[in-house]
Amino acid sequence: MKFDLSKIEFSKRDISRNIKLPIKLTENLAEFMGIIMGDGHLSHYRGYFKGRKYVQYEIHITGNVSETEYLRYRGL
Numbered sequence: 139m140k141f142d143l144s145k146i147e148f149s150k151r152d153i154s155r156n157i158k159l160p161i162k163l164t165e166n167l168a169e170f171m172g173i174i175m176g177d178g179h180l181s182h183y184r185g186y187f188k189g190r191k192y193v194q195y196e197i198h199i200t201g202n203v204s205e206t207e208y209l210r211y212r213g214l
Contacts, residue, residue: 139163173199 140162148157160167174180178199185192201209 177201 141160143159143161146159174197178197181196181198183194183196185194199209
């Protein structure tokens, strides 16, 4: 399966950081997306540090202690 990236707009910062998006769905990407949807969430925080605004994005994945070996294997 290929992704249609034609309507994705990159910010100037994305361009300067040379951000790349996957162009096709792989088994590993599908598994990671499934883990996030099943056991995780995406969050963001806005704040100020030394008078400057910032936004912090985080991915959280929660697992049961019985899944420790699997989560280590997957690098999560």
